[in-house]
Each structure stands twice: as C-alpha cells, then as structure tokens.
Amino acid sequence: xxxxxxxPWGAQDRFQAHFIVKIDVKNPSKYVxxxxxxxxxxxxxxxxxxxxxxxxxxxxxxxxxSELNELIARQSLKNATIFVDPSExxxxxxxxxxxxxxxxxxxxxxAIYNKIAEYVKKI
Numbered sequence: 699x700x701x702x703x704x705x706p707w708g709a710q711d712r713f714q715a716h717f718i719v720k721i722d723v724k725n726p727s728k729y730v731x732x733x734x735x736x737x738x739x740x741x742x743x744x745x746x747x748x749x750x751x752x753x754x755x756x757x758x759x760x761x762x763x764s765e766l767n768e769l770i771a772r773q774s775l776k777n778a779t780i781f782v783d784p785s786e787x788x789x790x791x792x793x794x795x796x797x798x799x800x801x802x803x804x805x806x807x808x809a810i811y812n813k814i815a816e817y818v819k820k821i
C-alpha cells in the first residue's frame with residue numbers, strides 16, 4: 699500500500715544564483731557584506747528606496763559607490779537583498795532563494811554582481 703501523505707522533502711522549486719570570485723582569502727572578515735534595504739509601502743507594494751551595506755572592509759567600499767547602490771535600489775525587494783560570503787578558495791555573491799517563475803538574471807543584476815566582484819578583487 700502506498701502512503702497518501704506527501705513528503706515535504708525532496709526536490710524543491712527554489713533557485714539561487716551564485717557568482718563566485720576565485721581569490722585567495724587571507725582575512726575572511728574583510729569580505730563579509732550584505733545589503734540593508736530601506737523600503738516604502740506595505741506587503742506586495744513594498745519597494746526599495748535606498749540600499750546600504752553592512753559587514754567588513756568590502757561593505758565600506760561598496761557604500762562609497764552611490765551609482766551601484768542606486769542601481770540596486772531600482773530592483774525588486776528580493777533582488778535588492780544581496781549577500782557576500784568568503785570561503786577558503788573564493789568569495790560568493792548571491793541573493794535570496796526564488797521560485798522558478800521569479801528566478802532570472804537580468805542585465806542589471808549581472809552588472810550589479812559584476813561590479814561587486816570588481817570590488818572583491820580590489821581588496
């Protein structure tokens with residue numbers, strides 16, 4: 699007899715793009731950063747107004763780039779939430795998990811992640 703209950707485990711309809719910058723990470727705390735998004739509106743109408751970065755030295759450098767932060771603020775709330783985490787062999791740049799209908803990498807998102815990668819390489 700087959701069990702009629704559906705298991706919550708297994709393949710999920712969630713995707714996340716990871717951009718990896720291959721560098722030698724000597725001091726991981728310098729490369730930690732995430733966006734803090736200031737918003738307006740409520741619920742589904744919530745929109746980003748401005749973006750700032752918190753974290754290490756990388757966050758300080760990203761806060762200085764007003765053009766990058768304005769570009770991020772023009773994205774959706776999910777796309778404006780960006781994380782940067784170091785590992786032993788590189789630095790990972792990624793956003794929130796999205797379902798298959800929402801998941802896409804636009805030219806703007808590629809430009810944002812590419813600019814962040816340039817800052818990672820400079821540090």
